[in-house]
Amino acid sequence: MKTRVFIFNFLFASALVFGSVQGRPLLLSTARPRPDDAASFARWLVSQSSWGVLNTISSEWGGAPFGNVVSFSDGLPDKGKGVPYFYLTTLDPTASNALKDQRSSLTISEYSLGSCGKTDPENPTCAKITLIGKLEVVEGNSKDAEFARTALFTKHPEMKGWPKSHNFQVYKLDIENIFMINWFGGPKPLTVDQYLHAKMNKITATS
Amino acid sequence: MKTRVFIFNFLFASALVFGSVQGRPLLLSTARPRPDDAASFARWLVSQSSWGVLNTISSEWGGAPFGNVVSFSDGLPDKGKGVPYFYLTTLDPTASNALKDQRSSLTISEYSLGSCGKTDPENPTCAKITLIGKLEVVEGNSKDAEFARTALFTKHPEMKGWPKSHNFQVYKLDIENIFMINWFGGPKPLTVDQYLHAKMNKITATS
Numbered sequence: 001m002k003t004r005v006f007i008f009n010f011l012f013a014s015a016l017v018f019g020s021v022q023g024r025p026l027l028l029s030t031a032r033p034r035p036d037d038a039a040s041f042a043r044w045l046v047s048q049s050s051w052g053v054l055n056t057i058s059s060e061w062g063g064a065p066f067g068n069v070v071s072f073s074d075g076l077p078d079k080g081k082g083v084p085y086f087y088l089t090t091l092d093p094t095a096s097n098a099l100k101d102q103r104s105s106l107t108i109s110e111y112s113l114g115s116c117g118k119t120d121p122e123n124p125t126c127a128k129i130t131l132i133g134k135l136e137v138v139e140g141n142s143k144d145a146e147f148a149r150t151a152l153f154t155k156h157p158e159m160k161g162w163p164k165s166h167n168f169q170v171y172k173l174d175i176e177n178i179f180m181i182n183w184f185g186g187p188k189p190l191t192v193d194q195y196l197h198a199k200m201n202k203i204t205a206t207s
Numbered sequence: 208m209k210t211r212v213f214i215f216n217f218l219f220a221s222a223l224v225f226g227s228v229q230g231r232p233l234l235l236s237t238a239r240p241r242p243d244d245a246a247s248f249a250r251w252l253v254s255q256s257s258w259g260v261l262n263t264i265s266s267e268w269g270g271a272p273f274g275n276v277v278s279f280s281d282g283l284p285d286k287g288k289g290v291p292y293f294y295l296t297t298l299d300p301t302a303s304n305a306l307k308d309q310r311s312s313l314t315i316s317e318y319s320l321g322s323c324g325k326t327d328p329e330n331p332t333c334a335k336i337t338l339i340g341k342l343e344v345v346e347g348n349s350k351d352a353e354f355a356r357t358a359l360f361t362k363h364p365e366m367k368g369w370p371k372s373h374n375f376q377v378y379k380l381d382i383e384n385i386f387m388i389n390w391f392g393g394p395k396p397l398t399v400d401q402y403l404h405a406k407m408n409k410i411t412a413t414s
Contacts, residue, residue, distance in 0.1 A: 050328065051316065051318060051328035051329065052260075053259075053260035053262075053274050053314045053316075055260075055262050055272035055273070055274040056272055057270075057272055058312075058339070061339050061383075061384055062310070063264075063310065064262075064310040064311070064312055064339050065262035065263055065264055065272035065273065065274075065310060065311065065312055066262065066272065066312055066337060066339065066386075067260050067262045067272075067274050067312050067313075067314030067337055068314065068335070068337060068386075069314060069315075069316040069318070069328055069329065069335035070328075070329055071327055071328050071329040087329075091393070093386070103269070103270065103271040103272060104271070104272065105265075105271055105272055105273055105274050106274075107260045107274030107275065107276060108276075109258065109260075109276040111258060111276070111319070112318070112319050119365075120278055120363050120365050120366065121257065121258035121276055121277075121278050122258065122276065122277055122278040122294075122363070122366075123365065128275070128276035130273060130274055130275060132265070132268050132271050132273065156327050156329070158326075158327050158330065159327065159329075176268075177268055179273075179275075179300070186298070
């Protein structure tokens, strides 16, 4: 059984590195780690993704959990550090919610990378991750903010030109818990420490 | 200015109907409504999408807003009624959270449809919608559940074969508020009533 799983993973990973799956173009720059390498897999999914849904507690709608589509970056391409940074304005509810209640989560689906093929987005083998923690403003003149701006503007070039009058600021998610499903059998056990110190797969893709 | 916007919209809509944008294959079956037709636009976005992030209040993680990737359907293709149905198991935190606290939201990005081209996912012209309301179990023998199962299994064929031992049940989001951004100038004013009674665009796409 393990051999079969290994062969499947190998073929699947090869397809990701050297070609495309189900005819959809792939934008991945490093190989998909094996699902049982939870820490590397989680870091790969975060690093390859450019957007997700950032969830806060809504002060406007009676404390409802409010998800919002946001772009993010955890570093330069293939040099991500695992901590997601955002560029937000308080004209949007997400940032203003976070200033009142920092409890937050960021949810990302592998489906948007194009590497799930025809597998349903809710199928556990099409990976999904939710990073749960506190959404914090990053002090504008700090080294952290400088790193974040480079990370964000490299991955999202148009951000640099967004209206100054909107007062966009750098935020980051201080991760406290991780929920990831990337195979059958429920969420993968994964600590924040394991996630932050994972060794990343360095195989470079050709497509 | 209005003429320019109209021409832009016309060209953009034409690209969606008759071809593809930025070389990405499009799976859309009806034309993208004009952004200023908020109700039709919102219904189009929900109807064309197959997955989103469903948010609940986490009982496990101190009341944090917990987003989870889920598949959904609001009806047969191009016959959606606007109310999203889900197929969930209490083995997953989302369903068990909802049974304790129904406050919920579903967030969808146009980016995953492939119709935003190179526009950044956080750019307001790449549409995003969040439906805020209560996540409820649909009674298994009701007509509502029958409609939902047909809607779900048509859009997500593999659901029908998901393990019986997981006790998947039909849930729906009873929508109370709508947050949608699909152009510059902040969220579009849109009531639930306007959304549910929108006239849908019937132009059939060729790609």
